[in-house]
Amino acid sequence: MKRPFQQVDVFTAEPYRGNPLAVVLDGEGLSTEQMQRFAHWTNLSETTFVLPPTSREADYRVRIFTPTLELPFAGHPTLGTCHAWLSGNERPGTIVQECGAGLIQIRQDGSRLSFAAPPLLREGPVEASLLSELAGGLGIGVEDVVDAAWADNGPGWVALLLRSADAVLALDPGELRHDVGVVGAYPGGSPYAFEVRAFFPKDGQTVEDPVTGSLNASLAQWLLSTGRAATPYTASQGTALGRAGRVHLDRDADGTVWVGGDVVTCVEGTVHIG
Known part of the structure; x- marks a missing residue:
């Protein structure tokens, strides 16, 4: 069966400089096994399938797959799926996406889309043994880590703050057994507030994600x-991979954090699944 399909680039206004996403715009009737097989075939960090919502508050439902498993939530698939969905739907104002993590609000600001950050599932200090393991896997000492915390909103992130953006860019990681995000600040007056890198284990190797919502x-x-950041700010990610991801962060008066970026369509057509 032919199904509408787009491959989009997220967190960039320039094609092929962000993080790609495959979007199947009609996932009705597909089994979990069929979705997972197709996601494994695309071999992108994530592939999504759009389905009718089960909640009356939602505009659509999405299922998000890596090549090996399904995720309840992920950032660049949220913005990329919304961009693809909007190509065939008029929806001014706020869009509501239903996913495994619940209902996610997405708002439009010109060509840019932003999602409301979901609550953290786990936060707080990182165990000393885990911190030592992560530092060793990154090829640095524990003393090079300014601070560390669990920052898990679904994928299981552990966050490490280094002394500078240059220190983040200098990382040459070895074997890691946990998903880890590393951040370091640029000097004042720079166009970006922070440099971010994201690493995770895959098939016995350490993989770096280009841009991670x-x-x-x-x-x-x-x-x-x-108190280490003030909104609005822009984070840079993907530099070490030759990408130019730009993630725009803001916070409402009620404390809601919004994560935004541009999305561009690179491939459009149909795919045969089922």
Whole structure:
């Protein structure tokens, strides 16, 4: 069966400089096994399937798959799926996405989309043994880590703050067994407030994600709560991979953190699944 399909680039206004996402715009009738098989075939960090919502408050429902498993929530798939969905739907104002993590609000500001950061599932200090393991896997000493915290909003992130953006860019990680996000500040007056890198284990190797919405969401919540950041700010990610991801962070008066970015369509057509 032919199904409408888009491959989009997220957190960039320039094609092929952000994080790609495959979106199947009609996932009705597909089994979990079929979705997972297709996501494994695309071999992108995430592939999404759009379905009718089960909640009356939602505009659509999305299922998010990595090549090996399903996620309840992820950031760049949220913005990328919404961008693709909007190509065939008129929806001014706020869009509500239903996913495994619940209902996620997405708002439009010109060409930019932003999602409301979900609450953290786990936060607080990192155990000393885990911190030592992560520092060793990154090729640095524990003394090089300014602060560390759990920043888990679904994928399981552990966040490490280093002394500078340069220290983040200098990382050459070895084997890691946990999803870890690393952040360091740029000097005052720079166009970006922070450099971010995201690492996770896959098939016995350490993989780096080009631009990561979920991590930037939880990093913002952590950095804002500790007084290390002030909104609005822009984070840079993907530099070490030759990408130019730009993640825009803001916070409402009620404390809601918004994670935004541009999205561009790179491939459009149909795919045969089922």
